[in-house]
Amino acid sequence: MSSETIQPCNLTCVKKMGQNGIVQPLLTDLYQITMAYAYWKAGKTSANAVFDLFFRKNPFHGEFTIFAGLEECLKFLEKFSYSESDIEYIKQILPSHIEQEFYEYLSSLTAKDLKVYAVEEGTVVFPRVPLLRVEGPLIVAQLVETTLLTLVNFASLMATNAARYRMAAGNLKLFEFGLRRAQGPDGGLSASKYSYIGGFDGTSNVLAGKLFNIPVKGTHAHSYVTSFSDFSELITKELHPKDGGPSKDILELAIGFRKRLISIFNVLLSEVSDGELAAFVSFAIAFPENFMALVDTYDVKKSGLINFCATALALNEVGYRAVGIRLDSGDLAYLSNIARSYFKKVEEEYKISYFSSLIIMASNDINEETILSLNEQGHCIDAFGIGTHLVTCQKQPALGCVYKMVELDERPRIKLSQDVEKVTIPGKKDAYRLYGETGYALIDILQRNLEDSPAEGKKVLCRHPFQESKRAFVKPSSVKKLHQLSFNQGKICKPLKNLQEVRKTVEQSLKILRPDIKRTLNPTPYKVSVSDDLYQFLHTLWLENAPIGELS
Amino acid sequence: MSSETIQPCNLTCVKKMGQNGIVQPLLTDLYQITMAYAYWKAGKTSANAVFDLFFRKNPFHGEFTIFAGLEECLKFLEKFSYSESDIEYIKQILPSHIEQEFYEYLSSLTAKDLKVYAVEEGTVVFPRVPLLRVEGPLIVAQLVETTLLTLVNFASLMATNAARYRMAAGNLKLFEFGLRRAQGPDGGLSASKYSYIGGFDGTSNVLAGKLFNIPVKGTHAHSYVTSFSDFSELITKELHPKDGGPSKDILELAIGFRKRLISIFNVLLSEVSDGELAAFVSFAIAFPENFMALVDTYDVKKSGLINFCATALALNEVGYRAVGIRLDSGDLAYLSNIARSYFKKVEEEYKISYFSSLIIMASNDINEETILSLNEQGHCIDAFGIGTHLVTCQKQPALGCVYKMVELDERPRIKLSQDVEKVTIPGKKDAYRLYGETGYALIDILQRNLEDSPAEGKKVLCRHPFQESKRAFVKPSSVKKLHQLSFNQGKICKPLKNLQEVRKTVEQSLKILRPDIKRTLNPTPYKVSVSDDLYQFLHTLWLENAPIGELS
Structure with a gap:
């Protein structure tokens, strides 16, 4: 060698x-x-x-x-x-x-x-x-x-x-997210390809997208969130409204919305992470049409959802619709129901018709049984990102x-x-x-x-x-x-x-x-x-x- | 495409x-x-x-x-x-x-x-x-x-x-045989490579041998045995003695030895497959220095071992030592003990000093637990060929x-x-x-x-x-x-x-x-x-x- x-x-x-x-x-x-x-x-x-x-x-x-x-x-x-x-x-x-x-x-x-x-x-x-x-x-x-x-x-x-995952998930969206846990590079590539033909809607694997023309999906990781400690790290804060006109300070808007949200959802300001809001705002500025946020780096209810809603409301002010959130830990049935209830509340409070139907994606160690069990419990998940169990066919x-x-x-x-x-x-x-x-x-x-x-x-x-x-x-x-x-x-x-x-x-x-x-x-x-x-x-x-x- | x-x-x-x-x-x-x-x-x-x-x-x-x-x-x-x-x-x-x-x-x-x-x-x-x-x-x-x-x-x-397999198997030889069941071509290649560094002695995967300089192993499959129905299909029957001299008819020699072996081991001639003997003889002629036979296509005790011993004795007549056998089904502890007892008996009867130490290889759906359980039961296996469980890491x-x-x-x-x-x-x-x-x-x-x-x-x-x-x-x-x-x-x-x-x-x-x-x-x-x-x-x-x- x-x-x-x-x-x-x-x-x-x-x-x-x-x-x-x-x-x-x-x-x-x-x-x-x-x-x-x-x-x-x-x-x-x-x-x-x-x-x-x-x-x-x-x-x-x-x-x-x-x-x-x-x-x-x-x-x-x-x-x-x-x-x-x-x-x-x-x-x-x-x-x-x-x-x-x-x-x-x-x-x-x-x-x-x-x-x-x-x-x-x-x-x-x-x-x-x-x-x-x-x-x-x-x-x-x-x-x-x-x-x-x-x-x-x-x-x-x-x-x-x-x-089998497709049948368990009914009409919900399914994405293959397993490359990092697959059995070697080709194991990952084959998993992307054959899970697509089996009924998945897309993959996170960019090479699979390029080689096989499969839709690719992805937003950001926890590290993106932890890379921001506070507002001072945010150099770009402004975004032009979708329909044109002078740019607005998205951070300022989001901070403003957050003030009201913490009282609506009964959260202390000290419980909401500033670094997380800075990360969300910067990501929203980068992808105003495709803003999807991972909300579980800190506390989902007290920080992630508040910061997401604040950022989504700020985007709304300049004419953009947020896409939704991703949950990567915890009790997915419970948290997805909570998230949906937050979105409904925000829709009511702010009269934004699309807010209650924002996408909720879940991606934590999901297998066929998890999906079936979530179906039984009742949940508000719209899409699953599935890794290890899918790509290694853990059950067999x-x-x-x-x-x-x-x-x-x-x-x-x-x-x-x-x-x-x-x-x-x-x-x-x-x-x-x-x-x-x-x-x-x-x-x-x-x-x-x-x-x-x-x-x-x-x-x-x-x-x-x-x-x-x-x-x-x-x-x-x-x-x-x-x-x-x-x-x-x-x-x-x-x-x-x-x-x-x-x-x-x-x-x-x-x-x-x-x-x-x-x-x-x-x-x-x-x-x-x-x-x-x-x-x-x-x-x-x-x-x-x-x-x-x-x-x- | x-x-x-x-x-x-x-x-x-x-x-x-x-x-x-x-x-x-x-x-x-x-x-x-x-x-x-x-x-x-x-x-x-x-x-x-x-x-x-x-x-x-x-x-x-x-x-x-x-x-x-x-x-x-x-x-x-x-x-x-x-x-x-x-x-x-x-x-x-x-x-x-x-x-x-x-x-x-x-x-x-x-x-x-x-x-x-x-x-x-x-x-x-x-x-x-x-x-x-x-x-x-x-x-x-x-x-x-x-x-x-x-x-x-x-x-x-x-x-x-x-x-882990290496530790379970002690000093026995271990070969990775899993390519066909691996998670894609690269899954197979990676399995060969990393099982070798983990302590395996070689692989059946030829490309892994070529790319990584890993010893490769292999003899024949059941299909080789079933491809012969009877003696008439054997066109080449002769082999030159190792030390030179005129070639001898190996089939004839093997048939001769078989006659005595069936009485030693109390088997009816109708129970021993002719196609199997034809296959073994042809394989021995192709690989006189490396003759290893898969003995479980038909009945191990009544056909496979008899035909193997007959062929090995024929090879011995022209100066070659057989290598051993492979068992790919059944109760491996029991069959390996039987095989060793056959070899010992032949060694005694024919005064061939190496016969009792011929190699017995086992290769049927083996995992770490199988090896540990075989160790407890007592067996006469010298080498394992391991596929699915090893290469897909079935346990996890x-x-x-x-x-x-x-x-x-x-x-x-x-x-x-x-x-x-x-x-x-x-x-x-x-x-x-x-x-x-x-x-x-x-x-x-x-x-x-x-x-x-x-x-x-x-x-x-x-x-x-x-x-x-x-x-x-x-x-x-x-x-x-x-x-x-x-x-x-x-x-x-x-x-x-x-x-x-x-x-x-x-x-x-x-x-x-x-x-x-x-x-x-x-x-x-x-x-x-x-x-x-x-x-x-x-x-x-x-x-x-x-x-x-x-x-x-």
């Missing part, structure tokens, strides 16, 4: 690449490369494999998941290629006996012979349905495993987490997607396990979503690739993949095929949707789920079934592969 | 930058930039600030933390500068009334006027001791807050997590470092709070670690910057920062100043240590902690005290800033 001066890389680097520069073929587990050599050595370069990427359990004790990360996967595949320095490094770490031809083979590898069938990014998905079906040369399909998993796992987890920080071979050279493969839930469903499969008359999704069904699609208005036998007696006839009002060919001949098949469009997909997709499946407490599981054909196929293969023991 | 072909970026991009390209000035919260403008507007550009970066609580219910991320912070500061496109973007998101001069001011900003005093990377640290003390122009010191926090928080959390996925202003223009600043633990310790401070005769650290003490350093062999009064009656005289045998000037005049002050050196620092630093502080169950808290001067200073300022209320 050297300490020489380093050139700034900035945006060009990220933009030119289309994605974070560390997403590259070596961002993988070593065993993919050792297996590649063993396959090569065993003459399996032309073997044709089918892999399914799927998860086995919805996160957060919920019954749904949002699929995300597809765009990143496809961009990764499009540029998949080992650089010279990659090959040099692989040579260093593999045994010395390995043939030069293998390295030449690796150097020439791309993902152009892979076909990827994928669920549309932003769609609600369920356990065992392949999110990606990767078909093509065994070695390449195997070499991309880890990177695809990395790109899907956190993206889907994050989008799902955000969607990893999604368990796996990548399993289901077919090789047209022969199905099955991975058995003592744990039935871990048995893979073999063969190349298609997935369909069957909808009822109400428009809600009834069930997903996996079929063998060669079966006909289920038809609208026709009965389909849907079976539990492992429990023989669990089956049902379903007559769908409409049917949707879940997979689309997304990568073929080295290219992304159709233009990628932008984030705003993916966000829309999430919103639409969640609407087709019955409310009882989406609820937080004891949600109903959504069923993923298999066709009768696939059921028979799976169980025949299972018996063939499970050796018969002998009791002795 | 376009789907045009994208040039591979690969290593050059990452290496040239010295760090991930997304670590740049815009990787921050918007409020840092709005505050910068408000400060600029308020004429505070020349104000000189001191900020402390510290945490309030050790993670994982433990009583220590490893400080990491310093190198990344310093590299970030060294190249801190807004690009033209950054300024363009900031213009778009800030209100239109903002003066062009402000943007010119931002364009010219660098971190050259900051001084950073830091604890040595890899040192064990405790709540309230500043990890970084950032001094310099208020605006710049404020603008770097979020990025510094992002770079320190996850790095320190991860290093601490790894160090975020560290709560904060960045607080403690002085502005030589005037101390204090942030009060109803929660005493959240009151900041004001003023520019130095920190010392006092050691006893045994070599163990006794206590850390924070002092005002102008106080003399505590002296060896001289009594020092150490006080609890908030509880008046808690104080003690400490006579240190030796004293260490914790902060060093690490960044000055735009440059990193001394050559950065490489990862191996930082890893050494962690190891050494943990040795100076008494075992009862490090233990998992009910660890003793290590004390962080303040000098009597600092105590008086803090409490005087507290009273000055806390307004006097009136009961009515």
